[in-house]
Amino acid sequence: MRNRDVLRAWGRILSGRRPVLSIELTRECPLRCPGCYAYEDHHLGSAGLTLRQLSDYRGSDLVQRVLRLVDEHQPLHVSLVGGDPLVRYRELEQLLPELSRRRIHVHLVTSAFRRVPPEWSRLPQLTVVVSVDGLEPEHDARRKPATYERILKNIQGTPITVHCTITAQMMQRASYLEEFTAFWSAREEVQRIWFSTFTPQQGAADAEILSREQRAFVVRELLRLRQVYPRIAMRPELIDALGHPPKSPEECIFARTTLSLSADLTTRITPCQFGGSPDCSQCGCMATLALTAVGDYKILPGLAARHIFSVSELIGKGVIRLRSAPTPDTESPLEERNAA
Ligand code: SF4
Ligand code: SF4
Secondary structure, eight states, rough: OOHHHHHHHHHHHHHHOOOOEEEEEOOOOOOOOOGGGGTTTTTTTGGGOOOSSOOOOHHHOOOHHHEEEEEEHOEEEEEESSSOOGGGHHHHHHHHHHHTTTTOOEEEOOOOOOOOGGGGGGTTTTEEEEEHHHSHHHHHHHTTOOHHHHHHTTTOOOOOOEEEOOOOGGSTTHHHHHHHHHHHOOOEEEEEEEEEEEEOOOTTTOOTOHHHHHHHHHHHHHHHHHHTTTOOOOOOOHHHTSSSSSGGGOOOOHHEEEEEETTTTTOOOSSTTTOBOOOOOOOOOOOHHHHHHHHHOOOEETTHHHHHHHHHHHHHHHHHHHHOOOOGGOHHHHHHHOOO
C-alpha cells in the first residue's frame, strides 16, 4: 500500500465512508469446494437465506447496479468475489473498464475455471487473483473443474496473482509450501503469490483447520520462503500478524473498513466477508492481516496507527450524523411540533 493510498483511505474514513467495497457478483459457481464459506447456511446471517437462494442480476442490469453502488459509496478498492465472478465474464467486460476509468483498484477473485481474457491485463488498476489451493493432487481433488490443467491453459498471456489458502491437509509434508511456491514462481504469468490460512467459523471442526503448532510453523516457513522466492508478496509484519489476528470484529480494521454485499447487491454480509460467526482468533485472511500489520505500526511510542484509525472512525460517524441530521428547512412536522 502506498502512502498516497493510505491518505486517500484515511480521507474516506474521516468522511464516514468505507474505503473498500466487496461484492459477491453472482450466486453461481461451477465449483463445490469443501470448506467454502460463501455457501455455508449461516453466511448471510439472520436473513434466513443462503447465497444460492438469493436473487442476483445479470446483463446490463448488473453492470448499471454495480456502478450505481460504486458511485454512491466511492470506494478506493473494489473486490469482486462470488460465487465465481467469471460466471459473469460478459458483464465484467463492460464493468472492469468503467471501474478502471474511475481509478478504482479492483481485485477479481476467481478459480480461473474459464479463460481470463488477456486484454484485461491492459487495465492498470486490475489484479486478477486466482485461487490455487495446494499442489495439483490436493487442489484438483478440492477444486474440480478448475483443475491445474485448466488453470494453466486459462491464464496464458494474463498476469495473475496466485492466492493459496493453507489448510491442515497441506501440513502433512514440511516441504509442501516450498514445493507450491517453487512451482508457481516458475510460471511467467504469476506476478505475485499470496497465502492465507483457513478461517473457520466459531466451534467448527473442519478438517482444514490448522492447529496452533501448524500456524506457528506456517509463520516461520513463510518468513523463510519470502527471502528465497521474491514472488511471495507478503511483508514480514503481515506474516507475523498470522500469530496474533484481531480478537473480534470490533478490533478488526478490515471488517470496519469494508462494506461486503451479497449477490442481490443489498444484503450485507457481516461481520466481515466470511459472514456467519467467524472465529477471529483463527483468522488467516491475508487482507485482514495486512491491515492488522498497518494498525500495529507505531507512529510514536505508545501511539499505533490503529489509535488514529479509531479516532478517525469516530469522526466519520459524527460526519454521517451531521449529514443526515435534519436542517431547519427539512425538519419533519413531528419534530416541529415537539420543538414547539
Ligand atoms: S470457487 Fe470459491 S465460491 Fe466457488 S465453491 Fe470454491 S471457494 Fe466457494
Ligand atoms: S474473521 Fe477475520 S476478517 Fe472477519 S472479523 Fe474476524 S478478524 Fe476480521
